[in-house]
Amino acid sequence: MTEPTTHSAPPVELSLPTGADLSDPAPVEDCAGCAELAAVRGRARAGGDMTTVSDCNVLMRRHPQGH
Numbered sequence: 001m002t003e004p005t006t007h008s009a010p011p012v013e014l015s016l017p018t019g020a021d022l023s024d025p026a027p028v029e030d031c032a033g034c035a036e037l038a039a040v041r042g043r044a045r046a047g048g049d050m051t052t053v054s055d056c057n058v059l060m061r062r063h064p065q066g067h
């Protein structure tokens with residue numbers, strides 16, 4: 001039987017997102033779903049609702065898998 005590990009592993013270092021990762025994705029041309037998400041994102045940003053802005057960005061980035 002193997003001995004259990006009694007020491008902690010070194011910390012995991014994660015990189016910070018770059019400027020390209022933080023930019024808003026563009027809506028896919030001729031996609032009604034993307035157009036609606038872009039409109040919702042614009043209204044949310046105007047109202048200071050950055051959670052909804054982030055949610056819309058995630059859904060738009062996942063467009064190839066469907067939204």
